[in-house]
Amino acid sequence: MFGRGDLPITLPQGAQPTVIRKARLPVYADPGKAVLDALDSPVNAPPLAQLALGRKSACILICDITRPVPNRLFLRPVVETMVMAGIPLDHIIILVATGLHRPNLGEELAELVGDPWVLEHVRVLNHDARNPDDLIDLGHTAGRDTPISVNRHFLNAELRLATGLVEPHFMAGWSGGRKVVAPGVAGHETIRTFHSARFMEDPLAIQCNLVGNPLHEEQLEIVRRIGEIHAINTVIDGERRLAFVNFGEIISSHLAAVDFIAAATQIPVPRRFQTVVTSSGGYPLDKTYYQTIKSMVTPLDILAPGGTLIVASQCSEGMGSTEFANAQRRLVELGPEKFLATLTARTLAEVDEWQTEMQLRPLRIGRIKLYAPGLSPADATLTAVEVVPSLDDAIANSIAEQGDGSVAIIPEGPYVVPLFRAP
Structure with missing residues (x-):
């Protein structure tokens, strides 16, 4: 899911994909009647x-x-x-x-x-x-x-x-x-x-x-x-x-x-992966980098320590709020540990800095690569992650760097929560 459509990817030869989706849901043949029945x-x-x-x-x-x-x-x-x-x-x-x-x-x-x-x-x-x-x-x-x-x-x-x-x-x-x-x-x-x-x-x-x-x-x-x-x-x-x-x-x-x-929504997965590819859930969730951070948190249970998390998000409206951009700037300037120390000293969070705080979770586990064509070069410097020009190249590079062709792919992003469950 990417913007209002889908984003095709091409995997390198020898890659072994595992596609993780939520279970197929039955849908109403007559949604209007379903609403009226619910009200009654x-x-x-x-x-x-x-x-x-x-x-x-x-x-x-x-x-x-x-x-x-x-x-x-x-x-x-x-x-x-x-x-x-x-x-x-x-x-x-x-x-x-x-x-x-x-x-x-x-x-x-x-x-x-x-x-x-x-x-x-x-x-x-x-x-x-x-x-x-x-x-x-x-x-x-x-x-x-x-x-x-x-x-x-x-x-x-x-x-x-x-x-x-x-x-x-x-x-x-x-x-x-x-x-x-x-x-x-x-x-x-x-x-x-x-x-x-x-x-x-x-x-x-x-x-x-x-x-x-x-x-x-x-x-x-x-x-x-x-x-x-x-x-x-x-x-x-x-x-x-x-x-x-x-x-x-x-x-x-x-x-x-x-x-x-x-x-x-919670999908058991029998192993962890060195390369995990996900989306920000498409429109409207992937309009900003602020909302994109959700997709960096939901797949963490199947990301191997030191692994690479690759996220595709359109970011058509850029970063999000000015307050969020300022919080990201502090993260880049201070680094994760010092940034967190500034948060724990306060009883009131600054507006939208909590999303930056949530980004610390994936940063503690592995590396993040972001494909976000809607971000300007200036905004890209505030993400605190590696912004990549090609999703396919990012996947191929991760497979080569990790020496493992197994790739987890989560098309629906934060709408799916994969859970590591050993067989």
Whole structure:
């Protein structure tokens, strides 16, 4: 997966490829009907039509452009169900859960919403984690003393819905559900606290793990502090077709979606490899180097110590935020050990530096080579990895340097988590 298509590769003679994909998922013949059935048969909650009765306002959270959520399939049915139950259309807000990402505007917002009717009839806003006027303070978590502030539009709504995509997440275990609320519509201090080194360096803050994961536990406490929240959870296959959808109470419905996707996503592999080739998951995840780092973390269990990890990412928008570029600059200037030391001394992470911190994980194991034609020469110097002009040459060179023709190839990037399991 590369940009909006695929990137062909040619392996050198004698190479022995092992292609690692997630299990084939069944997809709905009628996705629209699947959505309606989910709204009528919820997990641990009444149907949406019943929930909406007597409510005067609603707020629907949607993920930002970095997640390929099939919003076009469910936003209009959800809104129409609410209106039929008596909620005035002008009292329904769709709120883009940007976290600390940039807002989604213009054509990008239209692509994100996916339905012209919704965009024309429903008020759509971008969350701004830095705007104190948009936030309400809820105190601190009891477990780890994380300050809690959340978007007022979401908190003040009588009916609250979060929507999202459930997939592996390299820090929080799994995306979607509670994560759409925090960090999705949380304030910057909330986000920067549980992205600080005391959370990021926890050995349980890893992909596909919820047990003891400090990020997950803080997110659960925050959604419980808010009160009643419901969620629409989706899973898509490699061709972005709807494979699963449910609706219900935010925690239990999210766990049901995790149960559906977990076995298909975590793939046992009987050996480790000196050469691993992966992608950043294609559009929209490979628009920036910031998001590309996810694909450097998910395959680490099968990368042999001292091995070469080769990543293909379009990086059509370059590095990402200015704050992230500054963090990368500090990494290049200080080196991994000194950079990490600057993080552990703070309780609040600087914006977007946590992604740079996550890059330290693959740097501890092996070498990283990056094929990213969208990066300028100046940006390439900030990656702290070797940027290569040819993916095929990088693979051939790694095989020659390692003296091992076995190559692991992961076309779907961070959407697949290979796990080393000795036979």
